[in-house]
Amino acid sequence: MFQAVFQHHLTFVVLAFLITALVTVGVARAARKSTRRWFIGAFAGSVTAVLLLTLWSTGGSDMAPTCVINHNVLEPFSEEQGLLNLGMFVPVGLLGTLSARHAWPAILFGVTLTACIELTQGLLPVIGRACDTSDFMANAAGAVLGGLAGWLFLQADRQPGTGWPLRPGRVVAGFGAVWLVGAFLGGFYIHTSIEAQTVAGGPADDQQASAVTQAVREAFGDHYPIQRTAFFAGPGGTGTVMAYLPSGFLQINWPQANDVTVSIEPGTSEDSGYPVAAVDAKLTTKQQALSLTSTYAKQHFPWGLTQAHVQVDPVGPQAQLGWVVSWRRYRAGILMPMRLDVEIDRHGRVSQLHALNAADPSLPAVTVSAAQAAALANHAEAGCEKATPTVLMALPTTHGTWTPAYRVVLTCGTNGGLVIVDAHNGTVLNHVLYPAQAAPSNPADGDVGAP
Known part of the structure; x- marks a missing residue:
């Protein structure tokens, strides 16, 4: 969620900050008779920021209203996105408790707020956000932790003060009514999808990080530093290990680690692609592209050239973006699984790569023409x-x-x-x-x- 919001959306980030600041100051001024006016203002600002982050549209969808139910309730607490979602709601619980000088209504408010947000995301796919119980669990945990932190602060606060006059029965009834309406809307209008896990990405373990690091070194030597690694789980212990590079990524399949995919941002700067030659090659023909790419393949993936058929295809009109050089191996006219595809631009830089190092399998006879x-x-x-x-x-x-x-x-x-x-x-x-x-x-x- 945070990547979708912050990446390439600087205008929104600045606007959200200004709106949050205005709400904080405006509510604090409106509550100037209260000794806790700045806590109240900051609480209103935290709620505003949460609503902007979670309900801002990332691009509409025509999908039916859907919410994903994750069986793995602990999953969001083991990966970065879930921890960020947790942290986002800590100020709501903390500042709500400090404003009201009561923890339980602030926690109840935070849990209800995240439930309403997920319900809205599910009911309105037009905003392009996803209803997910993993987000609800992380957000609710953040509200609880914030409320507990606020309660501890109040216990240590020696200054006298009274909380908001609350009637517990009415508070519970009010929140209960909100939950009943939400349950009705969700039950009648939202389709649920039950998943064993919803957020597949998490930190790569030592073995996975070592394997993907070796793949990066095989493809590019020491040219690219690895910024971080991650593992995206699939069924039955399989998955994908990702290495994030300064201008792209490299991924391998797991646990085989024999299928490598690379995407480097194309362009003309030095970090826009992997330079095969010491200087810009200024390629103008597919023969030049084949020669330079073959040099790269011999150095990095020599297994892909053994008894392989090679083909060169342009990328873009009149090869404006370069060429893709592909190596395939055939046995008795049957295409084998091994493949090597290298895209090279006109500056002699590799920007895309797919390398599958697979042995020729044993096959039954061809009996169908x-x-x-x-x-x-x-x-x-x-x-x-x-x-x-x-x-x-x-x-x-x-x-x-x-x-x-x-x-x-x-x-x-x-x-x-x-x-x-x-x-x-x-x-x-x-x-x-x-x-x-x-x-x-x-x-x-x-x-x-x-x-």
């Missing part, structure tokens, strides 16, 4: 007038083995289709329709039986 695969694909998506097998590739199965498979592209009027057909037993493994203008790209595109 390309024509048979096309017929099977047409049968899977009836009504399509054309089926074109584009590549025969090695594909992992759900049983942990590999099989040869055809990738078949369909033409279906104004729509297209993509069908994967097992080349060993003729099973249709996957098929999907899409608008013709949104045809999915695939680095394995090519003619069946390519070298």
Whole structure:
């Protein structure tokens, strides 16, 4: 949430600060007869800041009202985003307690406030914010901690003072009414999605950090310092380890650590990409791009060039942004999983990279022809007038083995289709329709039986 708010939105940050300051001063002046007027003003300012941070629109969505329920209630307290959410509500509980000189209504207010915020985010997807019980848990914990801190301060305060005159029954009834309305709105209008975890990112452990550091050194030597590392968990102990670089990132799969993806911000400055040559190369042809990129690949990923077919494709009109050089390996006309893609700009700098170092798997025999695969694909998506097998590739199965498979592209009027057909037993493994203008790209595109 904080990254979405603060990154590239300096105008909003300044405006939110000014609004919060105005509310703080205005409420303090309005409460000038109270000896706690500045506590009251600061409390109003803290609530204003929370509302601005949580309800400011990050971009609308046409999704149905949804709220995610996280089974892992402790998850938000183990990662940076959750701790920031916790800290955001500490001033609400603290200043509310110091203003009212009562802790329990301030804590109840803070917990109710975060519930209302999450409910609003869920009911109004147009503001582009997410309703998530992880946020609620972190925010509520912050309000409780702030309230307890305020209570301890009041216990140590030797100056006499009385709290706001409160009638507990009415206070509880008022907050209860708010919760009942919220429960009604949430129950009738919000769809819930139950997840085992919602915030996958957290600090990488020593083994993960070592693996991603090694991948950075393999790709760039000591050129880039690693600012921090993180692990984004997936199912069954798998996931992605990320290394954040000064102008981009490098990520690897986990636990295999053999699939590397790099994105470096393109541009013309020295830190905009990894310089392959000592000086700007000023590339003008794809032959020059191939020569320089091959030099880089031989130094950093020599395994990707062994018995591999190479292809050079322009990036942007007339290769304004450079070229992508791709290496693929085929066995008996079957595309193997190994791949190496390097994007190099006209200044001789690597900006994008995908390297999958995978051994050639053992495959069963191909018993289905390309024509048979096309017929099977047409049968899977009836009504399509054309089926074109584009590549025969090695594909992992759900049983942990590999099989040869055809990738078949369909033409279906104004729509297209993509069908994967097992080349060993003729099973249709996957098929999907899409608008013709949104045809999915695939680095394995090519003619069946390519070298």
